[in-house]
Amino acid sequence: MVKAIDIPFGPQHPALEEPINFTFEVEEERVVDVKIRLGYIHRGIEKLAENRTYHQNVYLVERICGICSFAHTTCYTQAVEELLGVDIPERAKYIRTIFCEMERIQNHYLWLGFTAKAMGFETLFMYTWRDREAMLEVLEMISGKRVNYGMNTIGGVRRDITGKMVERMEERLNYLEERANYYKKVCTKERSILKRTVGVGMLEPSDALNLCAVGPTLRASGIPQDVRADEPYAAYGEIPFRVVTYDGCDVASRILVRIDEIIESVKMIRRALDGMPQGPIRVKVPKNVPKGEAVSLVEAPRGEDLHYLRSDGSDRPARLKVRAPTLANLPSLRKMLKGVNIADIPIVIAGIDPCLACMERVILVDTKSKKGQAWSGEELWRYANEWYRES
Amino acid sequence: MVQRELMAILEVFFFPGFLFLFSLAFFIEWFDRKLVAKFQNRYGPLYVGPKGILQPIADFLKLLSKEDITPAMADKVPFALIPLLMLTFSMTPLFCIPITGSSALISFEGDLIVVMFIMTLTALLSFLGAWVSTNRFSTIGGVRTGLQMFGYEVPLNIVMIGPAIGAGSLSISGIVEWQSRGVWFIMTQILGFAVFSLCLLAHLQRVPFDIPEAETEIVAGWLVEFSGKKLALIRLAKNFELVLAASLMVSLYLGGPTGTLLPNPLTFLIKLVFCTFILSNLRALFARYRIDQFLAAAWKYLIPLALLQISLVEVSLW
Numbered sequence: 001m002v003k004a005i006d007i008p009f010g011p012q013h014p015a016l017e018e019p020i021n022f023t024f025e026v027e028e029e030r031v032v033d034v035k036i037r038l039g040y041i042h043r044g045i046e047k048l049a050e051n052r053t054y055h056q057n058v059y060l061v062e063r064i065c066g067i068c069s070f071a072h073t074t075c076y077t078q079a080v081e082e083l084l085g086v087d088i089p090e091r092a093k094y095i096r097t098i099f100c101e102m103e104r105i106q107n108h109y110l111w112l113g114f115t116a117k118a119m120g121f122e123t124l125f126m127y128t129w130r131d132r133e134a135m136l137e138v139l140e141m142i143s144g145k146r147v148n149y150g151m152n153t154i155g156g157v158r159r160d161i162t163g164k165m166v167e168r169m170e171e172r173l174n175y176l177e178e179r180a181n182y183y184k185k186v187c188t189k190e191r192s193i194l195k196r197t198v199g200v201g202m203l204e205p206s207d208a209l210n211l212c213a214v215g216p217t218l219r220a221s222g223i224p225q226d227v228r229a230d231e232p233y234a235a236y237g238e239i240p241f242r243v244v245t246y247d248g249c250d251v252a253s254r255i256l257v258r259i260d261e262i263i264e265s266v267k268m269i270r271r272a273l274d275g276m277p278q279g280p281i282r283v284k285v286p287k288n289v290p291k292g293e294a295v296s297l298v299e300a301p302r303g304e305d306l307h308y309l310r311s312d313g314s315d316r317p318a319r320l321k322v323r324a325p326t327l328a329n330l331p332s333l334r335k336m337l338k339g340v341n342i343a344d345i346p347i348v349i350a351g352i353d354p355c356l357a358c359m360e361r362v363i364l365v366d367t368k369s370k371k372g373q374a375w376s377g378e379e380l381w382r383y384a385n386e387w388y389r390e391s
Numbered sequence: 392m393v394q395r396e397l398m399a400i401l402e403v404f405f406f407p408g409f410l411f412l413f414s415l416a417f418f419i420e421w422f423d424r425k426l427v428a429k430f431q432n433r434y435g436p437l438y439v440g441p442k443g444i445l446q447p448i449a450d451f452l453k454l455l456s457k458e459d460i461t462p463a464m465a466d467k468v469p470f471a472l473i474p475l476l477m478l479t480f481s482m483t484p485l486f487c488i489p490i491t492g493s494s495a496l497i498s499f500e501g502d503l504i505v506v507m508f509i510m511t512l513t514a515l516l517s518f519l520g521a522w523v524s525t526n527r528f529s530t531i532g533g534v535r536t537g538l539q540m541f542g543y544e545v546p547l548n549i550v551m552i553g554p555a556i557g558a559g560s561l562s563i564s565g566i567v568e569w570q571s572r573g574v575w576f577i578m579t580q581i582l583g584f585a586v587f588s589l590c591l592l593a594h595l596q597r598v599p600f601d602i603p604e605a606e607t608e609i610v611a612g613w614l615v616e617f618s619g620k621k622l623a624l625i626r627l628a629k630n631f632e633l634v635l636a637a638s639l640m641v642s643l644y645l646g647g648p649t650g651t652l653l654p655n656p657l658t659f660l661i662k663l664v665f666c667t668f669i670l671s672n673l674r675a676l677f678a679r680y681r682i683d684q685f686l687a688a689a690w691k692y693l694i695p696l697a698l699l700q701i702s703l704v705e706v707s708l709w
Contacts, residue, residue, distance in 0.1 A: 007527055015607035029682075118607045120598055120679025126431035192599055192678040342531065343681045346607040 004032055007342070011040050015118055015346035018356040022349075026342060034337045036330060042362040047380060049320040054080055054154060054289055057317065061307075062148050064322060065358040067110060070103045071300030072307075072322070072358075073152035078233060079296035079309040080154050083289050090235075092156035094276045097235040099139075099151055100298075101265040101272070105176060106135040107301035108258040108265075111353045112183060115255065118346040119196045124186065131179045134172045141165060156282025166273055173266050180262040187255050197252035201336040201348035204249060213332040214325050215303020216261065217352050220254040222247030227299035239271050251351045287315045300325055302353045326352065327359035407490040407656070412482065415663075416630035420447040422664060423633065423671045430675035447630070451623055459619030466523035473520040474617065474624035480513045481631035488638045489567045489647050490659050498564040503555055506563065506639070507548050510594065513632065514540045517596075517603070520625075521613035532612025535682050536603040539593055542689035543600075546697040547590035550583040554643045556704050563639075567647030575646040579707070583700040584644045586693055591636040592673055593685070595629070599677035600685060637666035 004027045011019035019040035025033040045064055049057050061076040062069045074096055081088060109132035116124035136146045142165055143149035151157050161169075187193055203213065208221040218225055224243045228236045244260040246253035291313040298305045303325030312318040329352040336348050363372045375383070402408055421436060421444050428435025436443025461470055484506040489495040495502075514536060521533025554576045555561050558569035570576060577584050593600040604612040617625055641647060641662040648659035680688070 005527070007531075014610055116678070120601065120605060120607065121677065122598065123431045123675045124678075126433055130432055190678070192680065195680065195684055196678055341681060341683070343602070343605065343608050 003027075009345065015349065016354075017114070018354070020354070020356045022337075022345075024337075024342075024345065029342050031337055031340050031342065031345065034334050036334060038356075038360060039362045040360075041357045042360040043357065044380065044384070046320050046322060047377060049317055050377075051316065053287070053315045054317065055287075057320070058153060059150070061320075061322075062150065062152075065300075065324065065355055066147050067107050067355065068103060068300040068302060068305070068358075069148045070099050070151065071298050071305050072324075074100060074234065075296045075298040075300075075305050075307040076309070076320075077152050077154050078298070079294040079307050080289060081285075082294040082296065083292050083309065083311050084154070084285055085290075086155055086283060086285055088156045088283060089280045090277045091160075091279045092281045093235040094272050095157045095159075095161060095281065096152070097239065098161065098269050098272050098276075099143075099149065099157075100234065101269050102135060102139055104265050104301040105262050106132050106139065107353075108262045109135065109176075111258060111301075111350075112255070115251075115347060115350045118350040119193065121193065124183075124193075128183065131176065134175055138165075138169050138172050141168060153282060155285040156280070158282070160281050161273075161276075169269070169273070173269060177263060177266045180259055180266070184256070184259045184263075187252070187259065194252065196344070196347060197255060198248070198250060200251045200344050201340060201351050202249050203332050203336050205247075207335055208249075208332060211331040211335060212328050213303075214328045215299070215301075215353075216254055216257045217303065217329050217332060219243065219245045220257045221249045227297045227304050231297055233296075233298060235272060238275065239268055241268050241271075251347055254351045288313065289315070289317075302326060302355060303328060322358075324355065324358035326355045327361070329354075330359075402496060407496065408486075411490075412485055412631070412634070416627060416634050417447040417451070418444070419634050419637065419663070419667055420630045421445075422667055423674075426668065426671045427675050430672070451627060454623035454626065455620055457619040457622075459621060460616075462524060462526065462616050464525045465616065466525075469519065469523045470616075471621070473516055473523070474621040474628070477513060477516050477520075477628040478624050478631070480509050480516065481628040481635060484509050484635055485631065485638065487563050488635075488642055489564050490638075491648065491655055495564050498562055500565070501561045503551065503561050503563055503566070507551060510547075510635075511540070511544060513628070514544075514594065517613050520617070524613075524616035526616050528609045528611070529613050529615045531609050532603045532605075532615065535605075535609075536596075536613055538682055538686060539596075539600065539602055542686045543590040543593035543693070546586055546689065546693040547594065549694070549697040549701055550580075550587045550590070551639075551643065553580050553583040553700055553704050556701070556708065563642050567642050567649065570646040571649035573650075575644065575650065577644040580644065580700055580704065582696060582703075584640070586697050586700065587640065587644070588669055588673070589693060591640070592670060593689075595632055595636055595670070597670070598674045599680050601679060602682050602685060605679060633667070633670070634663070637663050637670065640666040640669075 004025045007024045007026050009022040009024055010016050011021045021037040023035040024031050045060065049060055052060060058073055058077060062073045064072045109128050113125040113128035116128065139149060140146050142161055143151050143159055151159060203217070203221050205221045205223055208218050208223060213221070222245050224245045226243045229243050241264055244257050244264055246256050289311040291311055293310045296307045305325055306323040308321040309317055310319040333349065333352050337345065340348055364375060365372050404410060425435040425443070436446035439445040439449045461467060486497045487495050487502045487506055518533045518536045521529040521536065554566050557576055557579065558566040560566055560569065596603050604614060614622070614625065641659060645662050648655035651658045
């Protein structure tokens with residue numbers, strides 16, 4: 001009997017893009033238990049949001065995540081619009097939908113490369129990231145930026161999609177669809193990929209439901225749950241689409257779900273471009289938001305994104321709460337990691353598409369009494385501003 | 392008399408000795424990097440020298456000047472010795488490879504066995520390096536190195552004997568001499584050549600068999616604690632191993648420096664580049680295997696194929 005040893009993984013590790021710490025209890029080559037520790041890059045965005053006006057917060061919220069920035073702003077603006085009772089123009093809804101899907105495409109390409117790197121397949125990594133540029137180019141053409149687009153505003157969107165842009169988009173979409181089909185072939189035929197992904201990081205459908213997994217991770221366990229279909233927002237109610245599911249419950253299924261979503265997104269963008277109504281793209285909204293609470297849901301590329309907003313009638317939110325998809329997937333990640341081989345750890349972690357800075361939570365624990373302690377806003381402010389001065 | 396000694400010294404230090412081998416090692420590294428970059432739709436080395444050909448040298452010098460850290464818990468003397476030994480062990484067998492003619496600088500009956508032995512020693516050294524650096528990642532990497540050796544070593548050595556049986560000589564120069572009469576062993580032992588290339592990939596710890604170093608899994612595996620000069624020497628040693636692997640392919644299966652109308656060293660270089668091409672090409676094609684998958688594949692496929700090849704050689708001779 002070999003004694004279990006603890007292997008630290010992170011906060012700095014080549015397989016991780018962002019700091020998080022896993023402590024793996026390992027027996028021989030198998031993982032027996034995992035401890036996850038968060039809090040390395042907590043940025044206090046929710047607190048920051050309370051000090052800014054609703055309009056300024058659009059730009060703050062955009063910076064929660066570098067990759068799914070549009071999902072966060074959509075989610076936030078929807079919540080504000082609900083409180084204001086504003087109905088945004090139809091054209092703006094379509095443009096939001098198109099951007100959401102373009103973001104999904106670029107995120108899934110990015111993820112595919114990242115996963116390929118985790119399994120040591122550098123060539124696939126280079127290829128997917130090259131192809132992702134095609135999507136970024138389109139995003140830049142319309143919005144002027146590659147990642148934080150600055151497209152959303154309360155009451156609509158800031159830029160329109162014109163006829164010339166549509167032509168260029170069509171061309172790029174054709175290319176992206178063709179490449180996605182090629183990668184699907186690679187990921188279902190190439191033996192060295194199959195060897196590393198099939199049957200690895202299993203998450204049974206019942207576990208996925210019990211542990212509240214979201215997004216492609218959940219859909220790869222065969223459960224057709226998607227905010228776009230269940231509670232349509234923007235123009236999703238008017239564009240028909242298929243919710244992609246696979247029932248392999250392993251990393252291979254997670255890859256296939258995402259590749260199929262790319263193909264589905266391309267089709268959705270085409271349909272949206274065809275059916276896009278003419279008209280204004282934004283409405284003017286008042287500065288102050290009436291008292292109330294709102295919850296908004298958006299299907300971000302990584303899964304269900306939730307924003308909760310409470311207003312006290314002023315021009316600044318009283319409370320903004322963000323639940324990014326990765327946080328919902330962490331309990332299932334722990335489940336998936338139990339029992340895997342050491343060599344499979346990176347690919348299983350990559351499988352949920354972790355985005356850590358977006359979901360960061362912090363709790364302060366007194367090391368002597370082992371008690372968690374909630375801090376008031378004032379204490380937080382003092383810690384942030386005076387701690388460095390004192391020491 | 393003096394002239395002959397002078398010639399010998401020139402041979403050892405310049406051509407085809409140290410200077411030539413060093414330049415060859417850097418050139419092959421550049422070629423490998425550039426080629427893999429091309430396969431992956433990148434540029435690869437670009438700025439240092441024409442087409443970035445001097446980049447490996449620049450990297451080497453840069454590493455030499457970096458801070459050299461010895462972990463507090465490491466076994467100091469072996470930790471410092473291992474990079475040097477690795478360099479020596481990966482360079483020595485190259486003197487047994489015929490480059491200018493059908494006879495090498497050092498050649499005697501049985502040098503093939505010595506080369507095999509030294510190749511095993513380099514693998515053992517990396518295991519030892521992992522062990523003395525006492526890091527958890529390097530320990531896992533070291534164990535993987537050892538396990539991997541159990542997988543590739545047996546078929547590698549079996550197929551290396553194939554050409555020796557065919558030529559009736561245990562000396563690399565003897566094997567090249569035999570092939571210079573017209574028949575290369577790749578024509579009669581194509582199966583052996585395939586097994587040999589795969590085993591060499593595992594020996595060189597390159598994708599898809601870079602299991603002991605697996606960057607995304609165990610950071611850099613057994614290399615993780617080596618830095619500065621030590622890392623520079625190990626990387627150079629790895630280049631020499633690549634050169635050795637390619638030149639063994641050339642000598643054992645492709646007729647060594649003989650067999651074309653071009654001058655001998657040039658022929659050797661062209662064949663060497665071709666063999667590096669094969670090794671680099673394979674590197675760009677696959678995802679990394681897991682250690683258990685590699686071992687299973689080695690014992691299920693590589694060893695039976697190697698044995699089959701040897702039996703075929705025996706039968707054909709008989």
